[in-house]
Amino acid sequence: MELxxxxxxxxxxERLAADNRALLDEHRVxxxxxxxxxxxxxxxxxxxxxxxxxxxxxIAVIEGDIASDVDSQKxxxxxxxxxxxxxxGACHLESAMIQRALAALDxxxxxxxxxxNVGNLVCPTDFYLGENxxxxxxxxxxxxxxxxxxxxxxxxxxxxxxxxxxxxxxFDFDTAAFYESVERxxxxxxxxxxxxxxxxxxxxxVAWLTAQIEKEYGCASS
Amino acid sequence: MELxxxxxxxxxxERLAADNRALLDEHRVxxxxxxxxxxxxxxxxxxxxxxxxxxxxxIAVIEGDIASDVDSQKxxxxxxxxxxxxxxGACHLESAMIQRALAALDxxxxxxxxxxNVGNLVCPTDFYLGENxxxxxxxxxxxxxxxxxxxxxxxxxxxxxxxxxxxxxxFDFDTAAFYESVERxxxxxxxxxxxxxxxxxxxxxVAWLTAQIEKEYGCASS
Numbered sequence: 001m002e003l004x005x006x007x008x009x010x011x012x013x014e015r016l017a018a019d020n021r022a023l024l025d026e027h028r029v030x031x032x033x034x035x036x037x038x039x040x041x042x043x044x045x046x047x048x049x050x051x052x053x054x055x056x057x058x059i060a061v062i063e064g065d066i067a068s069d070v071d072s073q074k075x076x077x078x079x080x081x082x083x084x085x086x087x088x089g090a091c092h093l094e095s096a097m098i099q100r101a102l103a104a105l106d107x108x109x110x111x112x113x114x115x116x117n118v119g120n121l122v123c124p125t126d127f128y129l130g131e132n133x134x135x136x137x138x139x140x141x142x143x144x145x146x147x148x149x150x151x152x153x154x155x156x157x158x159x160x161x162x163x164x165x166x167x168x169x170x171f172d173f174d175t176a177a178f179y180e181s182v183e184r185x186x187x188x189x190x191x192x193x194x195x196x197x198x199x200x201x202x203x204x205x206v207a208w209l210t211a212q213i214e215k216e217y218g219c220a221s222s
Numbered sequence: 223m224e225l226x227x228x229x230x231x232x233x234x235x236e237r238l239a240a241d242n243r244a245l246l247d248e249h250r251v252x253x254x255x256x257x258x259x260x261x262x263x264x265x266x267x268x269x270x271x272x273x274x275x276x277x278x279x280x281i282a283v284i285e286g287d288i289a290s291d292v293d294s295q296k297x298x299x300x301x302x303x304x305x306x307x308x309x310x311g312a313c314h315l316e317s318a319m320i321q322r323a324l325a326a327l328d329x330x331x332x333x334x335x336x337x338x339n340v341g342n343l344v345c346p347t348d349f350y351l352g353e354n355x356x357x358x359x360x361x362x363x364x365x366x367x368x369x370x371x372x373x374x375x376x377x378x379x380x381x382x383x384x385x386x387x388x389x390x391x392x393f394d395f396d397t398a399a400f401y402e403s404v405e406r407x408x409x410x411x412x413x414x415x416x417x418x419x420x421x422x423x424x425x426x427x428v429a430w431l432t433a434q435i436e437k438e439y440g441c442a443s444s
Contacts, residue, residue, distance in 0.1 A: 038365075038368055039364025066344060066372055067371060067373050068367075068370040089344075119343065119371070120345075121341065122288060123313050123344070139363065142259075142261025146261060148289065149260065150288050152288065167389070167392050
């Protein structure tokens with residue numbers, strides 16, 4: 001019952017992803033691919049991350065959306081370079097799109113690129129873009145049963161951010177059940193409960209991300 | 223930049239959808255295809271709809287999920303027949319899956335089938351399943367900018383439910399901006415602000431759905 005995306009498309013994607021990876025390694029740029037449902041708080045989490053890391057790293061953002069440039073405008077308003085990709089209907093980003101976005105950025109002047117993928121818990125999971133890590137954000141209002149329904153994305157994510165914890169009182173979210181389901185699918189992924197809006201928990205997430213970057217490329221140059 | 227799903231797949235889907243449509247017309251069964259993000263409240267809205275229509279119509283539910291049968295268990299617990307489709311990774315339902323689900327139901331004994339599609343604002347939009355109407359649910363926590371980012375689904379939906387309005391105080395949701403964006407994309411679609419949990423607004427939505435069913439097949443037989 002699985003829609004076959006077609007082997008040629010996935011193979012081409014892998015090949016271009018490897019090219020992206022080589023280019024990024026050459027310039028020692030760490031790339032984080034952020035996955036989530038629409039409205040889980042990708043942009044606000046990215047903005048909160050930038051706020052805490054902009055003194056340490058030179059950052060750019062690649063924004064993936066079906067349509068509009070709402071999010072890249074928010075990033076640019078913070079003085080951070082942003083490249084908008086409009087997929088024109090496609091449900092995920094592919095390596096070819098990232099390749100074009102990388103060509104629009106000056107990699108010599110960057111340490112960290114954050115990719116905001118299209119809001120979708122399914123399709124982006126299958127597409128390696130050349131990133132160092134995929135992470136995902138689930139928000140409290142989406143419900144604690146999402147690991148059961150969308151296991152693939154929980155397995156593909158190096159870390160899991162649980163966002164909007166400041167709204168927990170309003171929603172019937174079983175935190176213990178959520179942690180248990182995630183642990184079964186992905187026992188090594190840390191879970192960071194945060195509120196991107198209030199800032200709660202964001203420092204822990206950012207400390208983890210910093211450790212990942214330093215593990216890959218050593219300490220920041222700037 | 224659009225992933226080509228492949229013309230043969232879409233053509234096959236359309237052909238099987240027409241078969242589904244003919245079978246459903248023969249049995250005078252109205253089919254509603256419900257689209258939304260993960261966690262927007264599809265299952266709870268369907269349960270609230272069933273609660274108000276189960277005396278008037280004989281109802282069944284087709285549940286589409288990547289994995290698990292969490293939702294169909296909730297439907298069955300209400301004494302309503304439910305068929306679970308696990309797509310095993312696919313990001314949307316297709317006509318062939320619906321065809322198999324219809325074969326598992328006794329259409330002679332049904333007036334209304336509600337399909338809960340996979341949680342995804344993108345892919346299900348392109349797949350006609352033989353339904354009478356697609357509708358979508360957006361929930362307040364997802365944000366008022368979603369019509370700008372996911373225009374296709376707002377255009378494909380006959381009606382739009384705005385769910386979780388009881389949580390509006392906690393989120394910064396610009397209702398006027400949302401209505402304006404929807405109106406630009408789809409001027410004829412009514413918007414029903416509801417809370418599936420508290421029941422607020424659900425009667426208006428159900429009255430609209432009833433009118434659609436009666437317009438198609440006349441008044442209820444039971």
